[in-house]
Amino acid sequence: xxxxxxxxxxxxxxxxxxxxxxxxxxxxxxxxxxxxxxxxxxxxxxxxxxxxxxxxxxxxxxxxxxxxxxxxxxxxxxxxxxxxxxxxxxxxxxxxxxxxxxxxxxxxxxxxxxxxxxxxxxxxxxxxxxxxxxxxxxxxxxxxxxxxxxxxxxxxxxxxxxxxxxxxxxxxxxxxxxxxxxxxxxxxxxxxxxxxxxxxxxxxxxxxxxxxxxxxxxxxxxxxxxxxxxxxxxxxxxxxxxxxxxxxxxxxxxxxxxxxxxxxxxxxxxxxxxxxxxxxx
Ligand code: C2E
Ligand code: CA
Ligand code: CA
Ligand code: CA
Numbered sequence: 413x414x415x416x417x418x419x420x421x422x423x424x425x426x427x428x429x430x431x432x433x434x435x436x437x438x439x440x441x442x443x444x445x446x447x448x449x450x451x452x453x454x455x456x457x458x459x460x461x462x463x464x465x466x467x468x469x470x471x472x473x474x475x476x477x478x479x480x481x482x483x484x485x486x487x488x489x490x491x492x493x494x495x496x497x498x499x500x501x502x503x504x505x506x507x508x509x510x511x512x513x514x515x516x517x518x519x520x521x522x523x524x525x526x527x528x529x530x531x532x533x534x535x536x537x538x539x540x541x542x543x544x545x546x547x548x549x550x551x552x553x554x555x556x557x558x559x560x561x562x563x564x565x566x567x568x569x570x571x572x573x574x575x576x577x578x579x580x581x582x583x584x585x586x587x588x589x590x591x592x593x594x595x596x597x598x599x600x601x602x603x604x605x606x607x608x609x610x611x612x613x614x615x616x617x618x619x620x621x622x623x624x625x626x627x628x629x630x631x632x633x634x635x636x637x638x639x640x641x642x643x644x645x646x647x648x649x650x651x652x653x654x655x656x657x658x659x660x661x662x663x664x665x666x667x668x669x670x671x672x673x674x675x676x677x678x679x680x681x682x683x684x685x686x687x688x689x690x691x692x693x
Contacts, residue, residue, distance in 0.1 A: 439495045441477075442488055446501055451475055453508055454677035457691070458530065458648055458670045461662045466691045468528030468562070470670065471509040472677045473501075493536045502537045503546060510554035510561070512680055517556070520687055530562045530591065535569035535576060544582035551586065558587035562612065565590065568598040570608050577607065584609045591648070596632065605643060613640050617651020617671070623660050630660070637665040 445451060455469040475483045492498040509531055516525035537543055551558050563583055570576050570592075580590060591612035592604075596619055615636050622629035633649070640647040649661045652671030661669060678686070 435491055435494075438488065439491050439497070442475075442492055442495070442497055445475060445477070446497060446504070450478070451501070451504070452679070453505065453512070454679055455509075455512075455683050456670060456677035457526070457675045457686075458528070458668060459674045461658060461667050461669055464658075464674050466526050466686075467668065468530060469526050469683065470530035470564070470677075471505060471532065473505060473532075474677075489534065493534050496536070498534050498536050499540055502533065503550075506531055506547065506550045507553070510550050510556050513556050513560070514554045516684070516687065519684070524692065525687065526692065528560055528562050528589070529556070530564050532564045532593065533569075535566075538565065538569055538576035538579045540579075543579050544586070547583055547588060548586050551588075559589065562589040562591050564593045564614065566593045566598055567595065567601075567604060571598075571601075571604065581609060594650075596636065602639070605639070605645075610645060612646040612648060614648045614650050614670075615666075620649050620651045620657055620661070620671070621653075623657055630664070633661070633666075634664050641665065 452474045454472045454474050456472060457466045458468040458470060459465060460467050473485050473489070475485070475488060477483050489498065492501055509529055513525065513529050519525075547561075547563070551561065563580075565576075565580065570580065584590060589611040590609055591614050592608060592610045593614045594616045595613040596616045613636065615633060619629045619633050619636070623633055624630070637647055639645075646668060647666055648668040648670055649657075649666050650670050652658050652661065652669045652673045654673055657671075658669060658673055675686075
């Protein structure tokens with residue numbers, strides 16, 4: 413039995429090493445892709461219920477890998493965090509998304525382009541000294557009003573330590589909004605809502621997925637809208653895929669949603685043509 417255990421350990425170890433190697437390879441490829449300008453940004457509408465008109469856009473990074481096809485951010489963002497690439501990459505994302513917003517403003521007129529722009533910010537970025545200053549620079553460079561930028565952070569990222577929270581407070585002083593992403597997953601504690609200067613809770617799609625009937629998810633989704641209403645926070649339901657989910661959410665009191673039922677994340681050209689068609693709230 414002892415030998416057997418040893419053998420299993422060896423197999424497990426080899427698998428680990430392969431993963432580590434694959435990660436390192438991907439890490440190097442990410443660096444190369446960044447230098448080669450291969451990343452693009454997609455924008456997913458955040459809509460008003462029940463009419464589905466756009467109130468904002470969430471920025472989502474895309475990596476059209478030249479040989480391996482599409483690689484999702486769930487796979488490469490954690491690696492970019494470990495290698496530190498997320499720091500320059502995050503700067504690029506911020507500048508590009510704000511620049512894009514300024515371009516839509518210029519084309520469609522102030523108040524016609526979507527009001528809010530969500531940008532995901534990772535724990536590593538929040539711990540980087542000078543991050544708040546970088547946000548301020550990107551805002552003034554683009555000319556986009558700070559109250560239109562929504563920094564999306566996960567509970568885990570903020571929970572992670574005091575520095576992240578201090579940075580967040582600095583960003584809020586600029587007039588930028590904060591959304592707690594994937595709310596209800598991760599290291600959540602309702603107490604966090606008293607310390608984190610959030611304006612918005614993004615209710616994780618795992619609660620939305622099972623929302624039909626008298627499910628546990630429906631009970632949780634109901635409790636969350638009561639909390640957000642009571643604390644005067646905005647709730648956005650994530651991952652809405654069906655009309656039935658949208659209807660139920662509206663009945664529960666949700667007024668904002670995001671998901672494939674309304675729109676997939678769109679390339680900028682498609683956002684532009686949808687704006688031309690008048691999708692705005
Ligand atoms: P997230 O911030 O929770 O983003 C929402 C994810 O849900 C996106 O996946 C989006 O495409 C997907 N989604 C939207 N509607 C639906 C739906 O109706 N059903 C389902 N099943 N999924 C839906 P995506 O683009 O693959 O991004 C995954 C995660 O990668 C993001 O989760 C975020 O944590 C991270 N990420 C994406 N872009 C960035 C970025 O620019 N910076 C950083 N730091 N992280 C990013
Ligand atoms: Ca997000
Ligand atoms: Ca989310
Ligand atoms: Ca997520």
